[in-house]
Amino acid sequence: INKKEKLINHINELKNQKNAIILAHNYQPREIQEIADFIGDSLELCIIAEKTEADIIVFCGVDFMAETAKILNPTKKVLLPEIVDSECPMAHQLPPEVIIQAKKEHPDAKVVIYVNTLASAKAMADATCTSANADKVVNLFEEDKILFGPDNNLAYFVEKRTDKKIIPVPKGGHCYVHKMYTLEDAKKVKAEYPDAELLIHPESNPELQDIADYVMSTGGMVKHVLNSPVETFIIGTECDMISRLNIELEKVGKSKNLVPLRSDAICKSMKNITLEKIETCLIEEKYEVNLDKEIIEKAKVAIDKMLSLNK
Ligand code: 13P
Ligand code: SF4
Structure with missing residues (x-):
């Protein structure tokens, strides 16, 4: 038994001892995907995070994904194996102030934002969406005008597939990996x-x-x-x-x-997690995602609107 197998065995032991699950996004390196209990896109991982009965969720992904898990299941301990450089840069392009301003300019519009956003932005939205359901979420609303952000290319995708007027916020919101x-x-x-x-x-x-x-x-x-x-x-x-x-x-x-x-086409923020960091994360129970209770409650309304599609 080599060093890597030993490490994997230890991670599995810790997981059982602590009743933990490991979730990994599709962009994680192969060895992280291989050790995960579930691998998925951002929507699939949201659904698992909401339903899990595990006490600890180890989230191998970027910041907004772990935050979403915490919002959906706030009594659980949600851990990121690494916090340095674990941000999705796009998620930081739509701070809540930008949404407040856009709402002032378009009071008759609903606000649909990508899950790739901060919890504080989700708290300002009428619904979140992922790339798997963006057009369906927009169609949940009767309003013709939708403020949509932060990704302008996803906004284009939705505009093409619905009869709504999609107003992208902010101008130029993008993912540097796909923009290439x-x-x-x-x-x-x-x-x-x-x-x-x-x-x-x-x-x-x-x-x-x-x-x-x-x-x-x-x-x-x-x-x-x-x-x-x-x-x-x-x-x-x-x-x-x-x-x-x-x-x-x-x-x-x-x-x-x-x-x-x-x-x-490599998302740097997805490549910071290693098997060693997952082991440490389970031993020391760090780095824990903590969010303000009020933010959790408000953001949950927007995420629940999206998840109503799957119920
Ligand atoms: P998916 O919703 O397809 O998993 O995409 C998430 C993401 O961050 C894409 O860059
Ligand atoms: Fe964010 Fe782009 Fe990375 Fe997805 S690929 S997590 S949108 S930076």
């Missing part, structure tokens, strides 16, 4: 793999969404790739999505050719 993709990238990879299907995450620029075979959340990509007869896919989202897809394909004895649209 250009038409040139797509042309280059498609020339190399002419039979491949191009799957694009809705955080990508409109011109890429327009030429993609499918625009989908990371969870959508899992279902699509597993059920499709196509052999080669160009994956237009963070590179470790390919790890997730391979894990699921291996489980059912399949293999496909998965090509990254860009091999440098």
